[in-house]
Amino acid sequence: MKEEQAVAYWRENISLIIRYLVIWFVASYGCGILFVETLNNIHFFGFKLGFWFAQQGSIFVFLALLVMYARSMNKLDRKYDVHE
Amino acid sequence: MNLDVLTYLFVGLSFALYIGIAIWARAGSTREFYIAGGGVHPVANGMATAADWMSAASFISLAGIVSFSGYDASGYLMGWTGGYVMLAMLLAPYLRKFGKFTVPDFIGDRYYSSTARTLAVICVIFISFTYIAGQMRGTGIVFSRFLHVDIESGILIGMVIVFFYAVMGGMKGITYTQVAQYCILIFAYTVPAVFLIMQVTGHILPQTGLGATVQSSVNPIWEGRPVLFVLDEVIRDLGFHEYTSGSKTTIDMFFITVALMAGTAGLPHVIVRFFTVPKVKDARSSAGWALMFIAILYLTVPAVGAVGRLNLINTINGEEGQGTDYQHMPLWFKNWEQSGLIAWNDRNGDGLVQYAAGDAFVGGKPILTDHLGDLGQRLTSNPVIDTESSLGFDLNRQPYANEVFVDRDIMVLANPEIAQLPDWVIALVAAGAVAAALSTASGLLLVISTAISHDLLKKTLLPEINEKQELLAARMASVAAICIAGYFGLNPPGYVAATVALAFGLAAASFFPVIVMGIFSTRMNKEGAIAGMMVGLLSTMAYIVYFKFMDGAPEDLFLGISPEGFGGVGMLLNFVAAFTVSSLTKAPPEHVQAMIKNIRIPREANKAQSH
Structure with missing residues (x-):
């Protein structure tokens, strides 16, 4: 594998990671901690939204992120022909 | 059949299963003993990781912590699951590509330094022993509560069972036992939870039943109102803090969650599970499976906490x-x-x-x-x-x-x-609690014995021993580790609860940053890594010891951050120290930079070890 290709692969991986980690941060630290008071004013299905993010919502988001990351990386591996 | 007979039957059957698996999955080589031959299916590894991860504390205490502290306990829920996101994106796939046996292996090779390796071995042993003492104690408590034997005999029984499958089977035995243990513990946890939620709310799934409304059969006054709103009102009237809002400061909550997340991603017994899957892509998907299996329990916890509290108050x-x-x-x-x-x-x-x-x-x-x-x-x-x-x-x-x-x-x-469930469910909960404690204990034992036989003996002190001798050393080390763990279980240091903060704090402040920098920075060198580890480790240890064991005054807390959260600060200090020192010293040698580039590319996973 060529050097430039390895660099390009790595760069795309990093940008994926950053994108997903931003969502990860917003769902847990953002909605569950930093803005929890504000979100608690929103009620739905018997929850206060901030509290829900802190106790359950963030976990649902984490799960979705891991599924999406695994998929995107499998695609990326194929694109750069580095899959096993 | 009465309850005692049923409980003995269920726990006995589960033990017979574990021993059966141990005999079937005997380890014949160090590769099998350390990483189960590297051939574990990602779904099986996900289950094993979930069982490895969910300890006696998760099983027995977490719902109660959430129940009695409400929002304040959210850090545990987010921290102990969110860590898997970091693990899957920042650590697991690259460590799998690296393709060796242990965390100190990676740190020693990546930082081309036996000092770094030894420092890592000390951290592994310290973190794991801190953690295992609580597991042995947990096993003893479960035995004494459900089987009416005293705590001491309970611990001894637990030691014998773990001895069997951990010493014989190594990682291979542990992996398949943990799969069985996961099935038992998740069933034992969710069945009573489903019935509890159903009785109070009429909703069937605890994972989505947190916002459900109270049924009139519970209390006609509350009928039709959501559990959480009723709970807030009821406990406020009884003089408690509101359930859905916190009493901790935002910065404290933030750092507690950071420390628990980074700690989760940095705990050696969790990381090493990802060495056992065949491919890099399996390491990524396996982390997803692990989180899914963990989430089945962790999403149940908030519902059990809230509904259980309301039910208790009502009763x-x-x-x-x-x-x-x-x-x-x-x-x-x-x-x-x-x-x-x-x-x-x-x-x-x-x-x-x-x-x-x-x-x-x-x-x-x-x-x-x-x-x-x-x-x-x-x-x-x-x-x-x-x-x-x-x-x-x-x-x-x-x-x-x-x-x-x-x-x-x-x-x-x-x-x-x-929930007035039949006796067999109670017996099942007993078997589940024992499974949770034993699965975590065995994972920790393996990490300790590997650190001693592989990192300390083979790689540092006695490099000339052959594989057979190394395998024997690993088995002897696990016997010794079981005895020491049992000793701590029998004579628990009075601060078991506080030491959990220590284990997570140290993992967050030492391993997590050093491994991440080792993968994502080609410039990070041994001087930087050693400085970072020392700074993170010593600052976190000093802070926790001062405030937990030496009665430090709460006014002196740094920015009001409690000891549980200081691992997050220690991690930042580690990063700062490492980057500062490495920018002042020379770049890592050529072959190390080549190795970093190699672990970033999935293909040829098994050639990475022989560069």
Whole structure:
């Protein structure tokens, strides 16, 4: 594998990671901690939204992120022909 | 069949299963002993990771912690799951590509330094022993509660079982036992939870039932209103802090969650599970599976916590909220009074059991005696509360003083009885709790024995030993580790709870940053890594020891961050120290930079070791 290709692969991986980690941060630290008071004013299905993010919502988001990351990386591996 | 027979049967059958697996999965080589031959299916590894990860504390105590502290406990829920996102994106795939056996292996090779490796070995051993003492204790407690043997015999039985499959099978034995243990523990956890939620709300799935409404059969006054809103109102009227809002500062919550997340991603017994899958892509998907299996339990916890708390208050204080005549308390209340998880102190002498904010006993915990009171309640020998001078509560905030001590573990242990489930469910919970404790203990034991036989002996002290000798050393090390762990279980240091903060804090402040920098920075060198580890480790250790064990004054806390959260600060200090030092010293050698580039590319996973 060529050097430039390895660099390009790595760069795309990093940008994926950053994108997903931003969502990860917003769902847990953002909605569950930093803005929890504000979100608690929103009620739905018997929850206060901030509290829900802190106790359950963030976990649902984490799960979705891991599924999406695994998929995107499998695609990326194929694109750069580095899959096993 | 009575309950005791059923419990022995269920626990006995589960043990027979574990031993059966151990005999089937004997390890014949160091590769099998350390990483199960590297051929574990990602789904199986996900299950094993989930069992490895969910300890006696997750199984028995977490729901109770959430139940009695509400929003404040969210850090545990987010931290102990969110860490897997970091693990999957920042660590696991690259460590799998690296393709060796242990975390110190990676640190030693990547930082081309035996000092770094030795430092890592010390951290691994320290973190794992801190953690394992609590597991052995947990096993003993479960045995004593469900099987009526004393805690000491319980610990010994646990040691013998773990000895069997961990020493014989190594990682291979542990992996498949953990798969079985996961199935047992998740079934044991969710069945009573489903029934509890169904009774109170009529909703069937605990994972989505947190926002459901209360049924009229529970209390007609609350009918049709969401559990969480009723709970907020009810406990506020009893003088507690509101359930859905926190009492911790935002910065404290933030750093506690950071420390738990990074700690999760940095715990060696979790990381090493990802060395066992065949491919890099399996490491990524396996982390997803692990989180899914963990989430089945962790999403149940908030529902059990909230619904359980409401149910408890309703049972004790009654429909009108005035308290319930002791004679009419349900049987489970009296049963758990016998084992000391519940105690009643009729402070106003009205014969009614009343639950509200504040301590029911001087000193918090009841000191039980063998005597029974007029109504059949178990008496305690705590000093009498002097009601003349101090009522111990504020009449403006709550209607009566608290008269009930409730141990938080009751939220899981008493659930089957509260939900009036058949005896076999109670027996199942016993087997599940034992599975949770043993699975974590065995994962930790393996990491300790590997650190000794592989990192310390083979790689550092006695490099000339052959594979057979190394395997023997690994087995002997695990025997020694079991004995030491058992000793700590039998003679628990008085600060088991505090040491968990220490284990997570140290993992967050030492391993997590060093591994991440080792993968994502080609410039990070050995001087930087060693400086970072030392700074992170020492600052976190000093902070926790000072505030947990040396009675540091709460006013002195750095930015009000509690010791549980300081691992997050230690991690930042580690990063800062590492980057500063490495920018002043020379770049890592050529072959190390090549190795970093190699671990970033998935293909040829097995060639990475022989560059």
